[in-house]
Amino acid sequence: MLATATDPGVVFSIRLTLRVMAVAVPAFFLLGVPLGYLLGRGRGRWVAALDFLVSLPLVLPPMAVGFFLLLVLGRRGLLGEPLRHVFGVEVVFGYPGLALAAVTAGIPLMVRPIQAAVRGDLMRLVELSAVLGKSWPTTFVRVVLPHCRKSIAAGLFLATGRALGEVGVSLLLGGDIIGRTNTVSLEIYNAVFTGDFVRAGLLSGLLALVSLALTLALKRTGRG
Numbered sequence: 001m002l003a004t005a006t007d008p009g010v011v012f013s014i015r016l017t018l019r020v021m022a023v024a025v026p027a028f029f030l031l032g033v034p035l036g037y038l039l040g041r042g043r044g045r046w047v048a049a050l051d052f053l054v055s056l057p058l059v060l061p062p063m064a065v066g067f068f069l070l071l072v073l074g075r076r077g078l079l080g081e082p083l084r085h086v087f088g089v090e091v092v093f094g095y096p097g098l099a100l101a102a103v104t105a106g107i108p109l110m111v112r113p114i115q116a117a118v119r120g121d122l123m124r125l126v127e128l129s130a131v132l133g134k135s136w137p138t139t140f141v142r143v144v145l146p147h148c149r150k151s152i153a154a155g156l157f158l159a160t161g162r163a164l165g166e167v168g169v170s171l172l173l174g175g176d177i178i179g180r181t182n183t184v185s186l187e188i189y190n191a192v193f194t195g196d197f198v199r200a201g202l203l204s205g206l207l208a209l210v211s212l213a214l215t216l217a218l219k220r221t222g223r224g
Contacts, residue, residue: 004198012179013187013203019095020183021163024102028110028159031103033152036114037144041123058108062168065104070172097173098181105166106159113158117151150221157218161211
């Protein structure tokens with residue numbers, strides 16, 4: 001067990017997963033809070049279309065989501081080819097693809113709690129703030145964020161847990177290249193496929209402990 005825990009492949013997958021989450025967690029906050037507010041307050045066709053797109057990773061199989069993203073961001077994709085030729089950026093089969101997969105998988109779970117919180121009595125508080133002459137940035141920081149803080153925390157915990165366990169989208173966007181794009185979840189997949197159940201059990205146990213910690217934090221947030 002100790003030899004497996006210190007195996008370079010296992011250590012690499014853990015480090016890579018931490019690097020991916022270092023991008024995904026801030027992205028959940030920076031993208032999820034404005035999206036949740038917009039979808040909770042906004043009306044119209046464009047808002048409905050955006051709501052539909054945000055919901056897709058929840059209702060579509062992860063492999064299907066990854067396939068559609070691959071069509072768009074692949075080397076000959078609608079956006080992938082211009083990004084590669086003009087900016088020299090290649091999203092798929094590398095770290096950017098893994099980070100995008102994690103954000104795509106988790107963002108719906110970040111948005112939904114905030115969207116529900118905004119549909120409550122928050123609008124009355126926002127209107128009162130405007131009547132008092134407060135600017136929109138001040139209102140957002142001093143009214144919206146404090147009002148939604150428990151929903152934001154819950155969304156972060158849920159989105160992080162979902163992103164940590166992501167396999168389908170990561171498999172297509174990252175390619176599961178050993179020593180390059182094999183995150184912990186993909187390393188578990190590889191270990192099971194090759195019959196290395198000790199490695200799979202060790203990494204699965206690690207993810208289970210992290211998920212348990214996130215669940216306890218979520219329950220504590222709900223009681224608070």
